């Protein structure tokens with residue numbers, strides 16, 4: 001089962017991840033150049049969760065002697081904590097939802113405060129010139145007018161991807177030869193999905209059935225392509241996997257802290273290249289021939305981005321034991337959603353559980369970090385280094401204090417803390 005185990009830490013990490021993927025398909029979201037290791041996994045008998053836990057423990061023990069970089073060790077310790085938590089669940093152990101969020105994702109189980117949601121309601125009401133009580137109905141009217149048909153979705157995706165790529169290349173050194181191929185599909189459970197294929201290439205599946213408002217479309221495009229998921233994966237492949245030879249960077253693992261950074265980058269991607277939603281709408285009018293009203297539509301779109309209630313709904317369902325029908329009512333009331341949208345939100349949170357927490361937590365952390373400086377030189381570490389939400393927040397504090405540089409002395413303190421957590 002584990003022939004050749006113990007020769008290379010990074011390779012063993014990938015081997016463990018691929019074995020876990022056999023127990024929980026989809027655990028490995030992306031795998032670069034996997035043939036050699038995957039063949040070893042395919043040829044070996046499946047391992048039990050208990051056997052894999054022992055291997056995860058072995059990797060933790062070997063961290064200190066085999067991984068020299070502080071930053072890398074700190075990141076990998078947090079990743080292993082997430083993997084071990086998944087293995088505990090696979091062994092049938094009960095882990096509370098709050099603990100799962102902390103252990104898997106290195107974030108706190110916090111809901112978006114009601115005041116923040118209410119402010120978004122007020123902003124929508126003021127943009128659409130109605131009372132806050134009428135905001136939901138007015139918003140649905142606005143969405144109907146904004147709806148984009150499948151023909152225009154194809155055209156807009158291509159144009160927006162092209163422009164987002166051009167702008168991203170002025171902020172970040174994109175790998176030579178990187179490429180995104182768009183593939184248009186029907187009836188998928190998402191609006192768009194990035195499949196990172198390795199060698200700096202992605203295929204993004206675009207769901208033509210997804211009802212989307214025009215003003216919201218650029219956010220999805222940037223999230224999946226530039227400077228979102230594709231860009232992050234391509235830069236990590238170049239910096240971590242190829243330049244440093246970190247084999248663990250060959251995989252992206254569901255249920256681990258790295259997902260929070262990825263979703264956070266995806267959530268702020270559009271802001272990074274297009275600025276405010278009003279600026280975005282101006283660009284759409286000029287280049288796509290749309291007739292958006294930048295101030296009004298921009299205000300609605302930005303308020304809608306704040307109305308991301310997936311974390312709240314997930315906590316209601318999985319932590320607080322709220323019934324499905326009450327979660328649907330909550331989504332309608334606080335997310336200003338139609339019955340159909342609320343059903344989709346609840347179905348998403350039922351299916352993805354703790355993962356639904358990554359979007360808002362990641363967005364807030366990445367946004368706070370990006371706000372620390374006017375220039376863009378700090379973006380490369382965000383894309384090219386191994387970060388968790390805690391280390392990114394620490395980096396933000398250091399940048400704000402004018403001590404911006406690599407994650408410095410405080411790293412070892414954080415590592416001590418995380419070592420204690422993994423043992424407890």
Ligand SMILES: [Zn+2]
Nearest residue numbers: 223229263266
């Ligand atoms: Zn995403």
